[in-house]
Amino acid sequence: MTYNFDIETNKKGTHSIKWEFLFENGRPTYGDHADPKHGSARILPLWVADMDFRCAPPIIEALQKRAEQGVFGYCYPGDSYFEAVIDWIARRYGWQIERDWIVLTPGIVPGINMLVQSLLQPGDKVLVQRPVYHPFFSAVENNGCELVSNSLIYENGRYQMDFDDLAQKAADPALKMAILCSPHNPVGRVWTAEELRRFGEICLDNDVLVVSDEIHCDLIYAGNKFTSFATISERFAQNSIICTAPSKTFNIAGLKTSNIIIIDEALRTKFAKGILRNGLMGANTFGVVATEAAYRHGEPWLEAVMAYIEDNFRFMSEYIAENLPQLHIVQPEGTYLVWVDCSALNLDPDSRKKLLMQEAHVFLNEGKTFGVEGENFERINLACPRSILAEALERMRTAVDALQITSSP
Ligand SMILES: Cc1ncc(COP(=O)(O)O)c(C=O)c1O
Structure with a gap:
């Protein structure tokens, strides 16, 4: 059996924590931030460890x-x-x-x-x-x-x-x-x-x-x-x-x-x-x-989904090497989560969060929540259709490029 993990499944109305909530003032707040009607302003959630794929x-x-x-x-x-x-x-x-x-x-x-x-x-x-x-x-x-x-x-x-x-x-x-x-x-x-x-x-x-x-x-x-x-x-x-x-x-x-x-x-x-x-x-x-x-x-589905996630990782690594050299990827051996060292951006965690959420409209897991040791990092969830990953990376590149233009002397 073949599976199509490229399809964006419709999560509207599922009360998905990943897609339909944002944490505001420490509380999950329901919203339709991810609705495609917002166009490029929709927030792309690559945070909590849920996959975007339809179940096996x-x-x-x-x-x-x-x-x-x-x-x-x-x-x-x-x-x-x-x-x-x-x-x-x-x-x-x-x-x-x-x-x-x-x-x-x-x-x-x-x-x-x-x-x-x-x-x-x-x-x-x-x-x-x-x-x-x-x-x-x-x-x-x-x-x-x-x-x-x-x-x-x-x-x-x-x-x-x-x-x-x-x-x-x-x-x-x-x-x-x-x-x-x-x-x-x-x-x-x-x-x-x-x-x-x-x-x-x-x-x-x-x-x-x-x-x-x-x-x-x-x-x-x-x-x-x-x-x-x-x-x-x-x-x-x-x-x-x-x-x-x-x-x-x-x-x-x-x-x-x-x-x-x-x-x-x-x-x-x-x-x-x-x-x-x-x-x-x-x-x-x-x-x-x-x-x-x-x-x-479920094993055949699992094998297929892991192959897709590994391809997503290759895609992301190549994209980052070419377009976002300020980020360093920690090579994952397991999980569909990628730990990214953002030290070279020279931003404190709050400024980085602002850049990602307000400029790039991309929702990642802030490294500091995993302990002080993680404060220069972001966690990216790769278990999504490649089109979403590509769009998120593109938005991050645009936001980082704009930041460097405004901060250059
Ligand atoms: C290491 C680890 N343990 C536990 C969980 C969540 O477990 P559960 O949903 O079964 O409580 C997660 C979810 O991301 C996890 O990464």
Whole structure:
């Protein structure tokens, strides 16, 4: 089957956060900023991690069939759901998990919040690797724990882990948990088995539990290999909690279904109690149907979408090299997000935001939201039709050129 990812799907009236909201005064404000009726003044959103593409046909068909039944009461996933999840993880990552290890949550972010709530005490420290997906910060801080950053090292345009700093921070007895972002959003690293081994050994030596958020694990560029943290060794598997979901892979984040895998029974029981304390039971009816359809029949679509995203990346790299040499792209190994170093523009984050939103009418993720380490960067979402990417880049070039004319002596 062939798929046409060049088509701009109509999102009007879907209340898409990416397309129909802008954050004004810290609140999402509904608007039609992206409506083509605004012509070149419409804002092109290349921010939040949603794809612009229509969902994989087997998912749509399964949802249609389920909707036809007209039965939407409380539900709990059955055997075939768990089989589909277990098969996917075994086939793609070589990890044979057991059904009992899987705990459903309505998203990984709620899952991480509840992990912090149920497994830690107020005042405990939790390590993250900034610049990193910012909801990790609130999951820690909103639940009374203290955030510690083992910030990544940015050298020669590439990111690495700082193992000396990690060893020092892990030695603090108050540090109880480390949240690993694997693959890493926003810097796009797909950690090698060796990097994961070093990370995991330091955590084990210091009794630090690893929560590995592997939501982007299916979105890997050719030539790179994803390794699930738990597959490195049995000791790592026992000392970790692996967060997985079909939401980024198949663009179904709105269906709020994720699978948190916990081998250790005591930890799993504590977590299950934490979930109950939040009054959560059962699952999202459509999320369960979509997840099963995706994992059973979605692989050809996934391969095609990744090929399209890689082509988008090549297109963007060539465009930037030729027309926007002030920007430096951090080569992604995974995810459909690209981390762009804008230091050479010599703009502070607010002026850069103004330039992008008000002059270029392009909405990107501001690097500073991922931590101070990201303040000279912007994150660009490549999962869009090439025509949108081309228009966004063209607008950025025009805005940057105009800026340089006005600021030249
Ligand atoms: C690393 C990471 N974790 C979690 C999420 C969101 O997870 P969920 O929608 O399942 O809460 C995202 C979304 O972009 C992400 O990048």
